[in-house]
Ligand SMILES: Nc1nc2c(c(=O)[nH]1)N[C@H]1C(S)=C(S)[C@@H](COP(=O)(O)O)O[C@H]1N2
């Protein structure tokens with residue numbers, strides 16, 4: 001629509017610049033929205049928060065596609081394209097392909113690389129380049145005339161496009177990926193318990209600990225793996241990794257509340273679970289009842305890649321909270337929200 005109206009002869013340049021300003025402004029906000037909702041959807045454990053962030057993320061992602069023809073018309077007018085611009089386009093395309101691949105196919109890594117890894121990797125590098133790109137170009141402020149009736153109409157059309165796209169995407173996600181593999185609220189698809197892969201959040205090492213000698217310290221008391229095994233109960237929980245798979249399993253373990261004195265717990269604000277690798281996550285003490293130190297999965301000890309001999313089971317939270325190779329659980333007076341939202345390793 002815009003291309004036809006605005007790609008006219010030079011005298012109409014003023015109007016063209018206005019359309020360009022609007023396109024760039026929209027695109028900028030849509031990309032920022034995609035980035036932020038992507039992280040939010042990693043933070044959401046499930047249920048309504050996950051559903052809402054997934055919808056928002058999809059809407060922003062579709063917004064990028066809807067704006068693409070307008071942005072293409074703008075880029076065509078640029079005399080000299082810079083390498084960063086070209087790389088930025090490639091990254092946005094890679095990111096979209098990764099996202100739609102996960103949506104339609106689910107977790108199916110090729111050469112050890114998953115769709116979500118491409119999606120997030122492209123988004124992270126793209127975000128840096130985007131900042132560079134925006135800073136480098138003269139800041140285009142929106143003017144009052146940018147909110148004209150025509151602009152509003154175009155905005156409505158674009159929104160309708162996004163809406164239709166969302167319905168189509170949801171339908172695709174429901175019918176693809178095989179039977180009983182519909183995505184959940186977080187967008188993950190089921191895999192068998194036995195297929196649970198040894199998964200690192202980023203670059204953590206895989207530990208090889210001796211279950212016979214490994215000891216862990218929980219709020220000042222030292223426990224062997226045998227101590228925990230002797231007291232273990234069972235909990236069924238869903239391990240839902242942000243790389244796009246989930247698996248339900250029955251874990252054997254001990255609730256943290258059963259290992260920590262109630263008065264000690266009441267005097268603290270958070271508890272910090274730390275791996276022998278240094279990987280660490282903190283939780284509100286109120287959740288001590290629903291956090292488990294697990295020694296077995298499906299009745300057999302875990303493999304070394306999946307956290308043997310002791311790992312955390314945190315039902316309702318995404319996989320990156322499930323600290324593997326636990327070395328210690330410490331009480332702290334610092335609130336748990338004062339930690340990095342995602343582990344740095
Ligand atoms: N120490 C440590 N624990 C960790 C991780 C890690 O990299 N290091 N990765 C987390 C992530 S992202 C997930 S999804 C689960 C994966 O558990 P799995 O190896 O049993 O699949 O462990 C979590 N616990």
Ligand SMILES: [Mo]
Pocket residue numbers: 199200201240241242243319320
């Ligand atoms: Mo994960």
